[in-house]
Amino acid sequence: MKEGVTWLSQDNMESTIRDIGLAPQGQLKIDWVQAHMPVLNTLREEFEKTLPFQGKKVTICLHLEAKTAYLAKVIQAGGAEVTVAASNPLSTQDDVVAALVAGGVQAHAWYGATDEEYHQHLHKALDFEPDYIIDDGGDLVSTLHKERRELLPKVLGGAEETTTGILRLRAMEKNGELAFPMMAVNDAEMKYLFDNRYGTGQSVWDGIMRTTNLVVAGKTVCVVGYGWCGKGVALRAKGLGARVIICEVNPIKANEAWMDGFEVMPMLAAAPLGDFFVTVTGNKNVISSEHFQVMKDGAILANAGHFDVEVNKVQLAAMAQSCREVRRNIEEYLLQDGRKIYLLAEGRLVNLAAGDGHPAEVMDMTFALQALALHYLATVKAPLEPKVYSVPTEMDRRVAELKLKTLGLSIDQLSEEQERYLASWQHS
Numbered sequence: 001m002k003e004g005v006t007w008l009s010q011d012n013m014e015s016t017i018r019d020i021g022l023a024p025q026g027q028l029k030i031d032w033v034q035a036h037m038p039v040l041n042t043l044r045e046e047f048e049k050t051l052p053f054q055g056k057k058v059t060i061c062l063h064l065e066a067k068t069a070y071l072a073k074v075i076q077a078g079g080a081e082v083t084v085a086a087s088n089p090l091s092t093q094d095d096v097v098a099a100l101v102a103g104g105v106q107a108h109a110w111y112g113a114t115d116e117e118y119h120q121h122l123h124k125a126l127d128f129e130p131d132y133i134i135d136d137g138g139d140l141v142s143t144l145h146k147e148r149r150e151l152l153p154k155v156l157g158g159a160e161e162t163t164t165g166i167l168r169l170r171a172m173e174k175n176g177e178l179a180f181p182m183m184a185v186n187d188a189e190m191k192y193l194f195d196n197r198y199g200t201g202q203s204v205w206d207g208i209m210r211t212t213n214l215v216v217a218g219k220t221v222c223v224v225g226y227g228w229c230g231k232g233v234a235l236r237a238k239g240l241g242a243r244v245i246i247c248e249v250n251p252i253k254a255n256e257a258w259m260d261g262f263e264v265m266p267m268l269a270a271a272p273l274g275d276f277f278v279t280v281t282g283n284k285n286v287i288s289s290e291h292f293q294v295m296k297d298g299a300i301l302a303n304a305g306h307f308d309v310e311v312n313k314v315q316l317a318a319m320a321q322s323c324r325e326v327r328r329n330i331e332e333y334l335l336q337d338g339r340k341i342y343l344l345a346e347g348r349l350v351n352l353a354a355g356d357g358h359p360a361e362v363m364d365m366t367f368a369l370q371a372l373a374l375h376y377l378a379t380v381k382a383p384l385e386p387k388v389y390s391v392p393t394e395m396d397r398r399v400a401e402l403k404l405k406t407l408g409l410s411i412d413q414l415s416e417e418q419e420r421y422l423a424s425w426q427h428s
Helices: 019-035 039-050 066-077 094-102 115-127 139-147 147-152 161-176 189-212 227-240 252-259 313-319 358-378 393-407 418-424
Strands: 004-010 014-017 056-063 082-084 106-108 132-135 157-160 182-184 220-222 242-249 276-279 301-303 320-325 331-335 340-344 389-391
Touching: 014 094, 014 115, 019 066, 019 094, 019 161, 039 358, 039 393, 056 066, 056 115, 066 082, 066 161, 066 393, 082 115, 094 106, 106 115, 115 139, 115 331, 132 242, 132 331, 139 147, 139 161, 139 189, 147 227, 157 161, 157 358, 161 182, 161 389, 182 358, 189 227, 189 276, 189 301, 189 340, 189 358, 189 393, 220 227, 220 389, 227 242, 227 276, 313 320, 313 340, 358 393
Parallel strands: 014 106, 056 082, 056 132, 082 106, 132 157, 157 182, 182 389, 220 242, 220 276, 276 301, 301 340
Antiparallel strands: 004 014, 320 331, 331 340
């Protein structure tokens, strides 16, 4: 694989990227998503006038594709110096990263980075000494607290994108180890109700179908995990004509899946039935050797959780007599009995590692929340304690209202009489 190079911009900002010559085609991608992200466009206009991040440095660790790039440009428009690193080496698009660098954003990332390179890039992004961070999955926060503690006093706060990252943050807070405030963007309604459900649902199947070029209709799809992401994956599989089985450990979610019209059973019972398996749990080893042993020949495995630990790749490799790449992002594991099991995108996030991620209109809402979360941290009057904070309801509602406005939609409003009625416990 071609190695990365150090690129020094006109203002002497050093980046480690693949090829600056890819910038023009990357800029076309950014221009396309910008045209479909009207909420972020509105915030960009505001930030250009108010410059809430003037004199501050922001390090962003997200999936480095066009929509993330535009978020970085919006933060930059608010007066910030910005550097970016990848939250997943297989989701990085080198042309988009090059376009960012050409536009004055420092970057340290390239597609297919090794684990060593990935962590080197995180450290280079932290050498920037950020005031604020945006993280996806918690690797940036974890690196700060474990290996770059000398930078902690300078960090004023940040925002986290994913369920996985927030679980890690809450564990740090519980143990008294979190050193600065973090906004739980994933827990905002305008994030998880749309990004997790509709964004994941559509982009996962986009990634699977473009990678395999196989029909979904008539197949059996096993969705492991029925949180908001799992609901979206199951809903889209049903819409594509599949029989859908849900595997869960939470009895409440299992009941919900049943009421939604899906079959519910343990993973071991579903393993011999599935044609496609999609893991969306955020946990490790949810598909392992006992399941591989009973899967049908030709079963296809995909992961939509943040880390590549949901499908136990080590056990699968140990059971196989050979492994080969039969198509881009498809590894074929030939088992001792002649069955073949296929793993997509090395078990990493299939919608990003084998696709373009969530639709721009969905990420418009999520990244608007990210931008507003940083704005909140930068403008709050009293310093916040080092805790995990929910996104304020007013911020959630503002993004919702801006989204409706961009859609040309209007809704009813409560009258004063109705508000008084709802606020009173004495109804007549």
